Amino acid sequence: MTEPGKGQDGAGRTDERDHPHAGHSHDAGHDPEGHDHAGQDHAGHAHSGHSHSGDGHAGHAHAMPTSxxxxxxxxxxxxxxxxxxxxxxxxxxxxxxxxxxxxxxxxxxxxxxxxxxxxxxxxxxxxxxxxxxxxxxxxxxxxxxxxxxxxxxxxxxxxxxxxxxxxxxxxxxxxxxxxxxxxxxxxxxxxxxxxxxxxxxxxxxxxxxxxxxxxxxxxxxxxxxxxxxxxxxxxxxxxxxxxxxxxxxxxxxxxxxxxxxMDMVPAHIDRAEVEAYLAALAGVSAVHDLHIWALSTTEVALTAHLVRPGAGLDDAFLAEAAAGLKARFGIGHPAIQVEAGTVACALAPADVV
Structure with missing residues (x-):
């Protein structure tokens, strides 16, 4: 998850928030460890586009708006x-x-x-x-x-x-x-x-x-x-x-x-509308493993798997999806995994929300 407005930590490491990359993608060989927020094992899924968008707006910060x-x-x-x-x-x-x-x-x-x-x-x-x-x-x-x-x-x-x-x-x-x-x-x-x-x-x-x-x-x-x-x-x-x-x-x-x-979908967000928005994106044939939860009282995160047969890597698509989620639903931390749909995904009951 990336956001602008942060510098280095005490150890001199550069904070990843200095590099907003809404729509940043990883190729199919990327190791998915650490990115499966829903907690499921999807070893057989191709990570053809795993978006870790923070906000995409240069003025965003983790501070509450009231000083x-x-x-x-x-x-x-x-x-x-x-x-x-x-x-x-x-x-x-x-x-x-x-x-x-x-x-x-x-x-x-x-x-x-x-x-x-x-x-x-x-x-x-x-x-x-x-x-x-x-x-x-x-x-x-x-x-x-x-x-x-x-x-x-x-x-x-x-x-x-x-x-x-x-x-x-x-x-x-x-x-x-x-x-x-x-x-x-x-x-x-x-x-x-x-x-x-x-x-x-x-x-x-x-x-x-x-x-x-x-x-x-x-x-x-x-x-x-x-x-x-x-x-x-x-x-x-x-x-x-x-x-x-x-x-x-x-x-x-x-x-x-x-x-x-308890990681319930925030009351101001309609999960069905979010799923409909993702399903309507260009080339998307299916949406699964959709999870929406609050990082704080002001910030919302999302993980989702989108099936786009034959689409391949598409940074512009990921950026568009992230921007739409932020503008329409206030979701500033989407992690989107794009799949070609060539491997059947056996969903456990807990995966279906």
Whole structure:
């Protein structure tokens, strides 16, 4: 897999990303070892055109589109607010405020995980980590989801306990702190607004911050109602609502991150459409061993065997296929093996996706 924008590693070796070669082909005598991403043995296949296209676009890089500075500023703002909100929550006797502080702490952890993953994703591939560290962003999303769910369980337990014995709440302090929280969350969301449409992790951070602002608004409204009515039970009820909102939002994150970690086809890609595109390429009579998976939350890889009887080596064909996969589906790491179709391929059941 090749990509531009990388130099040499620490040992002085030239990083292969400096030489983008979308459509690069190897002759039939090329040893296929190390290129069978699907894990099958195709010893009898002619490697008449094995494309290892990175991106083909000179500006592509493994970095997340949002700068590391945005994650740093966002994490710092939220961490500072967590300390303030938790302190005032305990002082005011508001479980809702403490629950929101716990939620914001999970945001800090999530931002730190995304920050670390973004930094790791910038590191060049090595001889043993040939895809680099892009998958760290998937692991970060998975860890973030698990932390959110664990923290939410504690909030729900405490809220249920307090329902039977609600405690007085200093509503004025609660409203003031929650209003500050709205400002912090909205400000953090703005840091990710520009790149939210180009990166799944950034969009997740943006939506999370906007949701947090809505949760803080709910705390303000609850405190105002308690001040007017004296309904102390509203505090634990709002805490439960916050916890349920966290679970609802986190469940999708957990599901998606597990799916990506298990090499499932990314949700935004239609495998049937990709197969149809490859099958419609000039001279292709069959497509098999098609696998599509995520290298990170922003990068997608593909391996496929294309049968082109009598076509021979064709670098232009490979370049066209790679460019089309990138432009139409956002697949920047295709590895295409072209076969003449003269040897029957006995597919094991696991080969057919």
């Amino acid at each position: 590391l500075r945005a994650f740093a500023v966002g994490a710092s703002l939220n961490f500072g607010f967590v300390i303030v909100e938790a302190a005032f929550g305990f002082f005011a006797g508001s479980l809702a405020l403490v629950a929101d502080a716990g939620h914001n702490l999970s945001d800090v952890l999530g931002l730190l995980l995304a920050w670390g993953a973004a930094w790791l994703a910038r590191r060049a591939p090595t001889e043993r980590r040939t895809y680099g560290y892009g998958r760290s962003s998937i692991l970060a999303a998975l860890a973030n989801a698990m932390l959110l769910l664990l923290g939410t369980g504690g909030i729900m337990w405490e809220a249920v306990t307090r329902l039977g014995d609600p405690e007085p709440v200093k509503t004025g302090i609660v409203m003031a702190v929650a209003l500050v929280g709205i400002g912090v969350n909205v400000g953090t969301a703005l840091l990710f607004m520009a790149d939210r449409k180009r990166d799944l992790n950034v969009r997740g951070a943006f939506v999370h911050m906007v949701a947090d602002a809505a949760v803080s608004l709910g705390v303000v409204v609850a405190a105002a109602v308690m001040a007017l009515t004296g309904w102390l039970w509203l505090d634990p009820v709002v805490s439960l609502m916050i916890a349920l909102a966290i679970v609802a939002g986190t469940w999708g994150l957990l599901r998606d991150s597990v799916n990506l970690a």
